Amino acid sequence: MKTVKLGDVLEKTSTIKWRERPQDHIYSYVDLTSVDRSRHEIIQTSKINAKNAPSRAQKIIKTDDVLFGTTRPTLNRLCIVPGEYDEQICSTGFCVLRANTDLVTPSFVYYLLTTKAFVEYVEATQRGTSYPAVTDKDVKQFEFVLPSLEEQKKIVERLDAAFKKISAAEVLMRRNLDNVAMLQKSILHKYLSVSDSARTHRFEDIISLVRPKEKLQQKQFLSEGSYPIISQEASFINGYWNDQTILIEDNGPLVVWGDHTTVVKYVDFPFVAGADGTKIFKPIHGIDTKWLYYWLLANPIDKLGYARHYRILKASIVSVPSIETQLKAVKAVDSVFARTDKLIKKFEYKLDKISDLRQSLLQQAFSTTK
Known part of the structure; x- marks a missing residue:
């Protein structure tokens, strides 16, 4: 095994030349908000063509490409492109990582980008305060130990099996948080609704x-x-x-x-x-x-x-409303939020533990490559 840069195991990608494309051909466009940060999936896209494409709609993506958001990179916008988005378009806000499958598997690249080592590298490399970012070149300069393809597949199989169970627990906790948020929203609507004397x-x-x-x-x-x-x-x-x-x-x-x-x-x-x-x-x-x-x-x-x-x-x-009505509303909302905030802390604590477990498994899996 040897230490390589991420760019050493990737194939070249390309950008679209809109002038050479049929003007009315429709593409699915993946922008930064298209990728769910917790599920790491493309959840929504917009339809574009050569006539209305945003200026950032430039990069051609293919099945099994790994997309990593380079704008505000610590937000962890990361996913593997499924087959339905083959030959579609993504924003220049993504670094498109296309695995050279003679050297590395797409899933190994994906998991590599979730490791603590890569996250810390990005945090140290990003530039800008209000709008921090890294470049594609920065991402591809990341160094790691490259195991054999056989060992990569074993690592991915172990992580896939473990993360399937972890993801189920994570989905449950996030659903609980969503339910609490909906409850809080309904309470706010109930007590902050307009009164006749307002x-x-x-x-x-x-x-x-x-x-x-x-x-x-x-x-x-x-x-x-x-x-x-x-x-x-x-x-x-x-x-x-x-x-x-x-x-x-x-x-x-x-x-x-x-x-x-x-x-x-x-x-x-x-x-x-x-x-x-x-x-x-x-x-x-x-x-x-x-x-x-x-x-x-x-x-x-x-x-x-x-x-x-x-x-x-x-x-x-x-x-x-009157100050008396305001104070009554505040008292009622405070009472409910005191209880719901405890639930939020409980679920967030469990999510932190799930995140710790995920990082522990990643560290254990990738330590075998050293």
Whole structure:
């Protein structure tokens, strides 16, 4: 066995020349959102032709190609192309890995890209803060120990058998999380629905924007520190800082909202603001902060990719009931969410354990190649 670069065991791929193709021929187009990040499958595609193809619709894919999303690579958009998408088109946001089957199997390449070693390599290699990415060349520079084809097939067979059971458990946990999310959504709808006495306002008229002295770029975030950083990313706390002079210390709680991500956070402690799209709302007199937070959860903005969304939110119409009605709604939702949040933590803990088991099996399988 020898150490090789991933590019050494791949065949060349090609891009489509739209001018040379029949103008009305229809192709299935796989973009970054087409790949389910938990199931690692293509779940939806759009139909395109030479007349309406997006500029990123360039790469020709074939059966058993491995697709890896190079834009925001840690989101783990990864799949093997099934036969139904043979000779179709994918986005330039994917690196297309076509195995040279004289040297490596497609499934071995797929599993290789799920290993901790590859994930850590990508994390160390990616460039950019708000829109991190790696290049196709970066992916193909990854080094690994190449076993024989016979040994590769044994590794894949062992992992396929083990992961089939693991995937069933994972699907169950994710279904449980979906059910909890649906319950929370129904509770929000029940208690945040419009009352007859509600007053209507534009969103921008019921809040004031809190403007921090300074917002920190993601590359400045510390892994440890005295004060938490709250930004627009999905995780609640996104880093730490030590300079108290830029700390946001309000007299009451605030709502943090992601202009790019539309992520909503209720923050009732001093914090430092992250940059690039972090909006901080303080409601006007007569509007409860927690009620505003729940209203934002109950009325999400339709996502426009990584565009800015506040221009849509600020024009949204909000039906505001009396403060007494708001507080009753908050109390009721708090009571239910206290229980559902415990369920979410329980299911997420089990998913973490499943992920740990998957990585343990991968490490064990690939350690036999060293």
